[in-house]
Amino acid sequence: MMDEIQKRLLAEVADLHGVPEGAYNIRANGQMAARNTTANIDIVSKTDVSGIDIYIKPGTVNESVHIPVVLSQSGMKEMVYNDFHIGEGSDVVIVAGCGIDNCGDQDAEHDGIHRFFIEKNAKVKYVEKHYGAGDGKGKRILNPGTEVYMEEGSYMEMEMVQIKGVDSTVRDTKAELAAGAKLVVRERLMTHGDQNAVSGYSVSLNGEGSSADVISRSVAKDNSYQKFDSRIIGNAPCSGHTECDAIIMDKARILAIPQLEANDLDAALIHEAAIGKIAGEQIIKLMTLGLTEEEAEEQIVNGFLR
Amino acid sequence: MMDEIQKRLLAEVADLHGVPEGAYNIRANGQMAARNTTANIDIVSKTDVSGIDIYIKPGTVNESVHIPVVLSQSGMKEMVYNDFHIGEGSDVVIVAGCGIDNCGDQDAEHDGIHRFFIEKNAKVKYVEKHYGAGDGKGKRILNPGTEVYMEEGSYMEMEMVQIKGVDSTVRDTKAELAAGAKLVVRERLMTHGDQNAVSGYSVSLNGEGSSADVISRSVAKDNSYQKFDSRIIGNAPCSGHTECDAIIMDKARILAIPQLEANDLDAALIHEAAIGKIAGEQIIKLMTLGLTEEEAEEQIVNGFLR
Structure with a gap:
């Protein structure tokens, strides 16, 4: 069962406002919170380390996998290994992402290694969003490692986004x-503080x-x-x-x-x-349209990162 | 006294077909072969290490310094420290360069550290050419280090050229x-072999x-x-x-x-x-004008490095 904070994180990192369609594996505070598999997409927990294997059958098209991770516990540190086995000729969307809400004084850290084994002529769209929130002194730390092995004729599009709240x-x-x-690869990154x-x-x-x-x-x-x-x-x-x-x-x-x-x-x-x-001159132009300097800056930044 | 090989190297690295105008210091096989100073430009041998200090008086304009180095002795290895003190408001051309002709079996190596202390509002055009020749098995090695310290309002243009024959x-x-x-800075570099x-x-x-x-x-x-x-x-x-x-x-x-x-x-x-x-298509275009493929390539490369 997920609480309100976790649900909010889920909306930020995976655009999920409920249970997604298709295959999914939701991880909350180091535990599996929910999982669904389909006829073509299997998800299996690893036994030697923390993490999952995602098996996508050859020829699977128009299906998606969501594997969001949420952390709302201060002091939590985890390391996860997820492997994606994407069968020949398939065409799928994979949405990953991690949201940390740290209201405590201890650091919260999620490290993950994602490996993609993309077989011949398979197509993958991969979206990864990172987000941090919470007003505690503890840091929000995310260290994603991604390895992609692409066979002949395969295609991968990666959208890597970290817009807010990740300290390190x-x-x-x-x-x-x-x-x-x-x-x-399309990366969009914003850092502050x-x-x-x-x-x-x-x-x-x-x-x-x-x-x-x-x-x-x-x-x-x-x-x-x-x-x-x-x-x-x-x-x-x-x-x-x-x-x-x-x-x-x-x-x-x-x-x-x-x-x-x-x-x-x-x-x-x-x-x-x-x-x-x-x-x-960009700022002045927007200010003549009635925006404050701060609003003008924000609008330019948002446009740049869209 | 310089021999024919040394004179040919001098022509390659400093465009010199005789004694240059203005100040100069010509170094051949580790020895000073010739030196000239002017009322505004002094050249003094260092006493602690091999090399020279070049002093250019404040306000010196339209003068030049040539300090070419030639090596035609296999097995020779030298390290030289040259310092350029360029006075406030001066406007000068400095031509350095090193040519190595190695017909022997041992490596020939020239290493140099050039330091430029450019005072306020001074202008320097610096040309450095490196060239190697000779059919010996010994390598032609050139390791130039350049340090430039530019005061307020100063200007420096560096033309760094290594077109041929330098092994390392x-x-x-x-x-x-x-x-x-x-x-x-304009650098032009060609490597072969x-x-x-x-x-x-x-x-x-x-x-x-x-x-x-x-x-x-x-x-x-x-x-x-x-x-x-x-x-x-x-x-x-x-x-x-x-x-x-x-x-x-x-x-x-x-x-x-x-x-x-x-x-x-x-x-x-x-x-x-x-x-x-x-x-x-560039090669084909030139070939339709009557050039061989090799000639077309050479013409394109020469144009690119001009």
Whole structure:
């Protein structure tokens, strides 16, 4: 049974206002709170470590899996291993996410390793949202590790979002692509207060015709610190594009370290990055429309992170 | 006295076909071969280490200093420290460069640390060319370190060129800019055979209104390897732009790691990078004009590095 706080967290991280359709596994304060499987999607608890295996049968289309995690207990620290086995030719949506509400004085931490084994020609849309709330002194800490293994002709789109309330995060994403595989990443990140966010991507384009498009947009407010470290490695005829755009505000600091590594004559790799503050004329324009300076800033930031 | 090989190296690295005008210091096989000073530019040998101090009086304008180095002796290894003291309000051209002709079986290596102390409102154009020749088995190794300290309102333009024949190089350039100072870097690099080139820039924009524009163009042929590591650090209201464009050929490998670090709200930093091979249509176009494939490639590469 979930309480009101947990239900609110669930709405934030998984857009869930009730029980989702399709397969799901809801984890609350380190325990399984609810699970549903379907004819094509099985969910099995791991026996050696904490976590689950999600098995999606070959050819499964138009189905979804929700695996949100909520933490509302101060002092809780957990480490979870979730493996996704996505069968050949399937086309599915996976929604993960973690919400922490920490009203206490002790840190609350959720660390997870998600591994995706995507078989030939399978398509996955993966959405991961991280959210923190609660007015306790204890920190809200989230360290997601993601590993993606993509077979020939497979496609994955990752939407990685951390908008609010996470005090410290180290996000580490690795992907290995076989021939014809395509990875699209859209990251949106906002830090405020004294938050700290480190986000690293390492994408290896190993097969002919593989491609990656990694775009990160972030806003750093107050005294927060962000570090981006994205590496695209072209080991075959392939194409890779990565882009980091960041808005800096207040006394925040941002470090962007994009890496392009071309190990093949036919690897075409492109990177763009820009860090800057909101242009003054944008704020003035919105202020002439009747907004306060704060409202104008907020509107620009929201538009940038949409 | 310089021999024919040394004179040829001199022409390659300093465009010198005789004795230059203005101040100069020519170093050949570890010894001073010739020196000239002027009323405004003094050159003094260091006594504690190998190298020279170049003193340019405040207000010196339209003068030049040439300090080429040539090595034609296999097995020679030297380390040189040259310091440039550039007086307030001066406007000078400095041409450095090193040519190695190694016909022997032992490695020939020239390592140098160049330090530039650029006083208020001084302007410097600095040209550094590296070149290797000779058919010996011994390697031609060049490791230049460059440190640039720029006072208020100063300007420096660096043209860093390594086109041919250097087997191994680690190029390390650091710059610290005070308010209103501006640094412009144009690097052109070509590696071939089994050559190895590592090029690093670290530019700290410490003063209000300081700016940097670092553009690197490179071509990696055959089995060569290149690594670029350029970091722009904005510690004040400033603007920085860095761009790495690289052409990859044959079995070459390239790693580009540009870093943007914004530590100030008003730091505006931009980076662009692209690695790719010569577009097929460009080659075909030139071939329809009568060039062979090799000639077409050469023309495209030369145009790219001009």
